Structure formats: structure tokens, C-alpha cells
Amino acid sequence: MPQDIEFYVDVASPYTYLATTQVASLAERTGAAVRWRPFLLGGVFKATGNTPPATLPARARYMLQDLYRWAADYGVPFNFPAAFPVNSLTAMRALTSLDADALPQATARMMTAYWVEGRDPSDPAVIADVLGADALAAAADPAVKAALRAHTDRAIERGAFGAPTFFVGDQMFFGNDRLHFVEAAARREP
Amino acid sequence: MPQDIEFYVDVASPYTYLATTQVASLAERTGAAVRWRPFLLGGVFKATGNTPPATLPARARYMLQDLYRWAADYGVPFNFPAAFPVNSLTAMRALTSLDADALPQATARMMTAYWVEGRDPSDPAVIADVLGADALAAAADPAVKAALRAHTDRAIERGAFGAPTFFVGDQMFFGNDRLHFVEAAARREP
Numbered sequence: 001m002p003q004d005i006e007f008y009v010d011v012a013s014p015y016t017y018l019a020t021t022q023v024a025s026l027a028e029r030t031g032a033a034v035r036w037r038p039f040l041l042g043g044v045f046k047a048t049g050n051t052p053p054a055t056l057p058a059r060a061r062y063m064l065q066d067l068y069r070w071a072a073d074y075g076v077p078f079n080f081p082a083a084f085p086v087n088s089l090t091a092m093r094a095l096t097s098l099d100a101d102a103l104p105q106a107t108a109r110m111m112t113a114y115w116v117e118g119r120d121p122s123d124p125a126v127i128a129d130v131l132g133a134d135a136l137a138a139a140a141d142p143a144v145k146a147a148l149r150a151h152t153d154r155a156i157e158r159g160a161f162g163a164p165t166f167f168v169g170d171q172m173f174f175g176n177d178r179l180h181f182v183e184a185a186a187r188r189e190p
Numbered sequence: 191m192p193q194d195i196e197f198y199v200d201v202a203s204p205y206t207y208l209a210t211t212q213v214a215s216l217a218e219r220t221g222a223a224v225r226w227r228p229f230l231l232g233g234v235f236k237a238t239g240n241t242p243p244a245t246l247p248a249r250a251r252y253m254l255q256d257l258y259r260w261a262a263d264y265g266v267p268f269n270f271p272a273a274f275p276v277n278s279l280t281a282m283r284a285l286t287s288l289d290a291d292a293l294p295q296a297t298a299r300m301m302t303a304y305w306v307e308g309r310d311p312s313d314p315a316v317i318a319d320v321l322g323a324d325a326l327a328a329a330a331d332p333a334v335k336a337a338l339r340a341h342t343d344r345a346i347e348r349g350a351f352g353a354p355t356f357f358v359g360d361q362m363f364f365g366n367d368r369l370h371f372v373e374a375a376a377r378r379e380p
Contacts, residue, residue: 048246048247048248048249049246050246050248050249056238056239056240056351057238058238058240058346058349058350058351059238059240059351059352061349062349062351062362062364065361065362066364066368069371073371156248159248159251159252160248161246161248161249161252162249171255172252172255174252174256175367177365177367177368178256178367181259181263
């Protein structure tokens with residue numbers, strides 16, 4: 001039996017967009033279930049003292065090339081958006097309000113809106129259009145806000161410092177570029 | 191004709207150790223020539239404002255697991271050394287003094303001394319033992335010091351912000367985890 005994969009996502013993260021394009025085929029190959037965990041990368045950065053990679057000018061220039069290389073390698077569309085970095089708080093709250101079954105598709109839709117179509121995920125009108133008016137309204141629910149905070153705190157407790165972050169059991173993996181390790185771990189006996 | 195690969199190395203960097211264990215087979219598969227470029231990662235960090243990944247406690251904990259995963263995946267020995275981080279200035283000067291032909295083997299020997307055997311590359315006795323007394327003596331040569339500084343400055347000018355850094359023509363690649371992109375670039379027509 002393959003092990004479950006927990007997949008911590010924030011739509012603000014370009015490498016997480018890349019990973020979202022790959023997890024369905026990974027799940028199919030391995031038979032592993034992927035549990036999508038919306039979390040807030042800004043909260044992770046604040047708690048751990050980490051900074052976004054694009055903070056450093058030399059790294060930002062390289063990152064742009066690197067992202068397009070991965071997109072070409074995966075054969076997926078990618079257009080670095082004008083609105084970057086972006087505040088994903090409301091969008092991540094809206095995603096948190098959704099059922100687990102709806103989450104993969106809804107997250108993928110929001111990722112495409114931002115990382116392919118250049119639509120701003122901090123804009124309530126975009127959130128309502130992509131995720132629905134109910135999800136946007138639910139983003140204001142104190143219980144939803146608390147749930148996103150709890151997911152984020154839990155990821156930090158478990159060692160997360162960036163996105164995407166994966167767990168297979170207690171083993172943590174960081175980055176789109178560690179999907180091969182995630183896949184190998186999911187295949188191994190616990 | 192495959193394109194040349196420039197490989198910027200500093201023995202202080204664990205991910206560069208991992209990459210050094212792979213470049214010979216990459217060169218064999220592609221027919222590409224690998225040009226080893228000793229540089230000083232500390233100088234790169236200082237110039238770009240970058241910080242070593244292990245500066246962040248959460249990242250340092252993860253990095254240790256990640257390094258052992260890569261070593262297992264590659265089937266190479268790895269033992270995280272007690273002396274870390276380390277000042278590699280004299281060792282990198284000693285390597286800079288060597289002929290291009292001697293550099294791959296000499297760098298690999300110093301990498302093994304540090305990343306497998308736990309010997310301290312800041313210790314002149316270790317440098318003399320691993321690279322020879324002549325190389326240690328040459329590390330004090332002003333021309334050698336200037337050459338290492340020039341290599342480092344050139345890498346920074348070209349966009350480097352960490353190690354290992356690779357160039358194929360003008361294209362830069364950062365990290366042991368980008369070797370597959372380096373390989374694909376070396377195979378492509380310029």
C-alpha cells in the first residue's frame with residue numbers, strides 16, 4: 001500500500017503552481033492519496049524568519065529563468081504575473097472553506113488564474129469568479145480564518161519553512177524539485 | 191557537438207560535494223567537457239546579500255535530511271562534518287593554484303576529506319596532506335589569491351548567488367538539483 005502524501009499549498013508560490021501540475025500523475029503512478037493542505041506562506045516566512053527567494057535580486061533574476069525551464073520541462077503553460085508578490089490571504093481562506101473533494105480542482109483553477117492568466121488572486125472579484133461567491137463569503141468566517149491559521153501553525157510545527165511542502169508520514173520534503181523523493185517515499189512501506 | 195559545462199565549486203558547500211560525485215558520469219553521457227572553476231562561496235554571499243541555507247534553523251534541520259537523501263539516491267558516502275560551516279579560503283586558493291588537468295581529482299579528494307572523512311579543510315595540515323605541500327605554499331602567492339578573487343568576481347558578474355553554479359554558454363544553473371537541466375543544455379545546439 002502506498003502512503004498518503006500531504007501537500008501544503010499557497011497560490012502565491014510559483015514553485016507550488018508547478019507542483020500542482022504534477023501531483024495528479026504522481027498519485028496515479030503510485031496509487032497514493034494526495035491530501036491538499038491550504039496554508040499561508042507569509043505566515044510560515046514570518047514564523048521561521050525565512051524570506052521569499054525573490055527577495056535577493058540575483059536569485060530573483062535566476063528564479064524567473066528557472067521557473068520557465070520547469071514549465072517547459074513539464075509541458076505546462078506559465079506566465080510570470082505582473083502582480084507579484086501577491087497577498088494570498090483571502091484566496092487561501094476561501095480555499096480553506098472548501099470540502100477536501102473540491103480542493104484539488106479549485107486550487108488548480110486559482111493557480112491557473114494567477115500563474116497562467118495573470119489574474120490577481122488578492123482581488124475579491126477574481127476570487128468570486130474562480131472559486132465562487134460562497135467561497136469568497138466564507139473567507140470572512142472566523143472559523144475559516146482560524147482553520148487556515150491552524151493549518152499554517154501545524155505546518156510550521158512539523159518543520160515547514162517554505163512552499164510547496166510535502167509530508168509522507170513524518171518525512172518532510174520541500175520544493176517542486178523534490179517530487180521524485182516524495183514519489184519514492186510514498187511507494188515505500190511505512 | 192555538446193557544449194562545455196563550467197562548474198563553479200567551493201569545498202565548503204555540501205550540495206557542491208554531491209554534484210562533484212555526478213559530473214564525471216554526466217560528462218561521459220553527454221560528451222561535454224567540464225571546466226572546473228574554483229570560487230569562494232563566502233565572497234558570493236557577501237556580494238549578493240545571500241545567506242547560507244543553514245542560517246535558518248528550520249532549513250538547517252531539513253537540509254541535513256535532504257543531503258543524506260541525495261547521497262543515498264546517488265549511492266555515495268556522506269557524513270555531515272563536525273566542522274561546519276568552515277572557512278575554505280586557503281583550501282580554495284590551494285586548488286586555484288593547480289593546473290586545470292589536476293583540478294577535478296584534487297577537488298574531489300578535498301571534498302571526500304571534508305564531506306566523507308570529516309577532516310577540516312581550514313587546517314593547513316589537512317590541505318598539505320590532501321593537495322600537497324606545494325599547493326598549500328602556493329595558496330600564499332598573491333597571484334593565486336588574485337586569481338581566486340577574479341574567478342569569484344566573474345561568477346558574481348554572471349549572476350551567481352550560491353554553489354554549485356553551472357554555466358552552459360550564458361545559461362546559468364544553480365544547485366545539485368538542476369543537474370538534469372545542465373545535462374539537457376549541454377546536449378542542445380548553442
